[in-house]
Amino acid sequence: MNCNGTHYRAVVIGASAGGLAAVEKVLGKLKKTFCLPILLVQHISPHSQSYLATHFDGKSALTVKEAEDKEPIKRGHFYIAPPNYHFLVEYDGCVALSIDPPVNYSRPSIDVLFESAADYFGKELIGIVLTGGNSDGALGLKKIKEYGGLTLVQSIESSDAPAMPAAAIETACVDHILPLEEMGEFLNEICEC
Numbered sequence: 001m002n003c004n005g006t007h008y009r010a011v012v013i014g015a016s017a018g019g020l021a022a023v024e025k026v027l028g029k030l031k032k033t034f035c036l037p038i039l040l041v042q043h044i045s046p047h048s049q050s051y052l053a054t055h056f057d058g059k060s061a062l063t064v065k066e067a068e069d070k071e072p073i074k075r076g077h078f079y080i081a082p083p084n085y086h087f088l089v090e091y092d093g094c095v096a097l098s099i100d101p102p103v104n105y106s107r108p109s110i111d112v113l114f115e116s117a118a119d120y121f122g123k124e125l126i127g128i129v130l131t132g133g134n135s136d137g138a139l140g141l142k143k144i145k146e147y148g149g150l151t152l153v154q155s156i157e158s159s160d161a162p163a164m165p166a167a168a169i170e171t172a173c174v175d176h177i178l179p180l181e182e183m184g185e186f187l188n189e190i191c192e193c
Contacts, residue, residue, distance in 0.1 A: 007124055008036060008124050008125070008126055008150070008190070008191055009037075009121050009125070010036055010037050010038075010039065010073065010089075010117065010121050010124070010125055010126070011036050011037070011038045011039070011125075011126045011127075011128065011187065011191075012038075012039045012040075012041075012113055012114055012117045012126070012128065012144075013038060013040045013041070013128045013129075013130060014040075014041050014110030014113065014114065014127075014128070014130065014136065014137035014140070014141075014164070015040070015041070015042050015043070015110075015129075015130040015132060015164075016042070016043040016106075016110075016131065016133055016134065016136065016161065016164055017131060017132050017133040017160060017161035018130075018131040018132070018159065018160025018161050019042045019043070019130055019131055019132060020042065020052075021160070022130045022131050022154065022159075022160070022180055023040060023042065023056065023130065024056065024059050025180055025181065025183070026128075026130075026180070026183045026184045026187070027056065027059045027060035027062070027078070027184070028059055028060065028184065029183070029185050029187075029188070030060050030061065030062070030184050030187060030188060031061075031188050032061040033061075034060075034061065034062070034076075034187065034188060034191060035075045035076045035191075036076075036126075036191050037073050037074060037075055037076070037077050037079065038078045038079070039067070039073070039079045039081075039087065039089070039113060039117065040052075040079065040080045040081065041081045041087055041108045041109065041112075041113045042080065042081070043106050043108075043110075043132065043136070044083050044108075045083065046083055046084035046107060047083070047084075048083045049083075050066055050082055050083060052066065052080045053065055053066045056078065056080065061076075062076055062077060062078040063076060063077045063078065064077075064078045064080070065077065066079075066080050066081075066082050067079040067080060067081055067082060067087050067095045068095060068097075069095060069096060070094050070095065070096070071094060071095050072093060072094050072095075073089065073093055073094065073095060079095065081097075081108035081113065082097065082108075083108075084099070084107055085097040085098060085099060085107065085108055086098040086099070086100055086103070086107055086108050086109055086112045086113075087108045087112070087113050088112060088113060088116035088117075089113070089116045089117045089119070089120045089121070090116070091119075091120065093120060098112075100112075103136070104134060104135060105134070105136075106134075106136050109136055110136040110140055111136055111137060111139050111140035112140070113140065114127055114137060114139075114140025114141060114143060114144055115139070115140045115143050117144070118143045118144045118146075118149060119147075121149065122147045122148060122149065123147060123148030124149070125144055125147070125149035125150070126149060126150045126151075126152065126187070126190075126191075127140065127144035127145075127149055127151050127152070128151075128152045128153070128154075128183070129141055129152075129153045129154065129164055129165055129168040130154045130159070130164070130165070130180070130183075131154055131159035131160045131161050131162070131165065131180075132159075132161050132163065132164030132165070133161040133163045133164065134163055134164060134167075135163065135164065135167035135171075136164065137164055137167075137168055138164075138167040138168045138170070138171035138172060139171065141153070141168050141172040141174065142171050142172040142173075144172075145172050145173060145174070145175070150175055150176075150190070151168075151172055151174040151175045151176070152174065152175065152176045152178060152183065152186070153165045153168045153169055153172075153174045153176070153177050153178075154177075154178065154179075154183065155177050155178060155179045155180070156169075157179070158179040158180040158181070159180070
């Protein structure tokens, strides 16, 4: 959880088009000792069945689950936003689910997760924007950066859909732009639990 004296408590990830394969690659590189909670918004059809937790289960040592309203965020867990709900971190460090209107045409919205997580975790948060076809996540990543958190973006060249990484890079003055293949190893290096 330490990097040059910085103590991290959580990772938030936003992904859209091409995101299932991208997130899978990141998870697959994490060490068994990786213990930070990871919170994911993957854009998905609002009418979709809740299959993401099943899809990602077994792809990492983390406990994979769909986020449930009011549950505490625990170390070593990978929380996934359910279809058609915004996924937030509340002031007490618990999960909140919301049916507020879509943001950036999306519910769940990456910006909603990132901004609420920045409010709670502040400089102890790592924000990651992966492949996607719109600008969701750019403003949320900017807020994480402004609060002193660490910001990572998948390189445009390694993205199936480069619009979302490009928007984040343009908006957020990110700390690191990494090829997808290096993202998991980078997290291992900076998050010693």
